[in-house]
Amino acid sequence: MKIGFIGAGSMGSLLIEAFIVAEAAEPNQIYVSNRTFAKVEKLALKFPGLQAEETNVAVAQHSDIIFLCIKPHEFAQVVAEIKSYLTKDKLVVSITSPVLLRQLEQELDCQIAKVIPSITNKMWSGATLCIYGKQITKAHQTELEKLLAYISEPIRIEESFTRIVSDISSCGPAFFAFLLQQFIEAAVEETGIARDEAMMIAGNMLLGTGLLLTEGGMTTEDVQQRVAVPGGITAQALAMLQRDTVGIFNNLIRTTHNKYYEDLEKVQATFNKEEVSEQ
Template sequence: MKVGIIGTGNMGTILSEALLDGKAASPSDLIVVNRTRAKAERLKHKFTGIMVANSIQEVIKHSNLIFLCVKPNDIFPLVKDNNALFKAEQCLVSITSPITTDWLENITPCSCARIIPSITNRALSGATLVTFGKKCESHWQKKLIDMFSAISLPMIIDDKITRVASDIVSCGPAFFSYMTRRFIEATVADTNIDEETATKLSEHMLIGLGDLLKKRFYSLPTLEEKVCVKGGITGEGIKVLEKELDGVFEKLLQATHRKFDDEVKHLEKVFNP
């Protein structure tokens, strides 16, 4: 089966590398294209056997499964301009949250799906969010679940929770990386620890935390309970977090949902004029 990747920016590259490292696809299966050819060539240098196409049309013509890894605003013109090339036996997958499978099904004969990856998939870990179109053939549904099981935990979700699920799975790593970085900066500014040591300790703390959860030694609440001894030092820190973080995550979600809603309204006019 030939897998086409249209767009090898950050997420297109991460998806390609994860599929290859997870043995969900072989380099000879992949046909990639990017507006800046050098980015696609970098993938080919890393994974010998990948085919770098000269055009989007070449990818569509020679692929069975096609991933659209471009910006939301670029998807409608890309699909519409090349609509004559798409075939009913192909499967078309968007990896961006504002694009619904219904919109894609209305303008292409393909089986359609939306799969929202995470940067954690690069480590063959984390989750991916899956939504199948109403007309998506069952064999494609099985193929996609099998493929993404090799690099993640694929979770089929309803459109109603797309944004908040994406906040957790796709945006979450950036949010928690930012908070960790601010934690490191505070330790360096207010104590005698150097940045390299603080960073190394923090990274291994996060890795260890992930391992504890993965191996199911503790749940998040029980883990906090085990560390936070009543009347102890950790408890004093938790009191600060409880006070200072009050309402922060609610505001974060409100901001991402506002942006998402604005994008959906704009894109809906494009897909359904």
């Protein structure tokens, strides 16, 4: 199988590196293009054999599965560029939420999937959210999930839940890193503990909590109950948190969703513009 990547920025290069290091693919099976070719050259130096392509069209021509690792507003232009090189047997995978499957299916005569990765995939951990279009074959679904399983837990979801599940799986690492940073800064300020030491302990705490929830058979309620002895220190701090965080995650979800709806409109406008310029 030949795997293509259009876009070798933060996420594209993370996925390429994770697949190679996990031995999901050999470098010579991977075809990569990027607007700035220097990024592709850098990857090819790191992974000898990687197929550095100067054009997106070359990636589309050579690959069986093509990951589009570009920003939402860049899709219309790239799609217009590669569309006549895609055949029904090829699979195009978008990694961004505000580009809808139906928009890609309208434009491209090939199989379509959306896969939302997460920075956690760098450590072969976390989920990859899989959403399938109407044309994708069962064989391609299996092949894609087999590939993703090297670096993640592939989870199938409905497109209507893409945004909220991305909030949890892909934005979540940034949200919880932010909260942890607040915790650490306060610990340094209030007690004088060394930042590095507190950070290392906090990282291990988050990892262990994740394992309790995924492999330890515990729920978030279980974790709180087991730690917070009635009348103890944690119980008092949890009561304070309960009071002071009312509604913050509702606000967070409204914020991500409002931005998502804005992006959906902007993406549609870019597709309309490409269509007008083609006429």
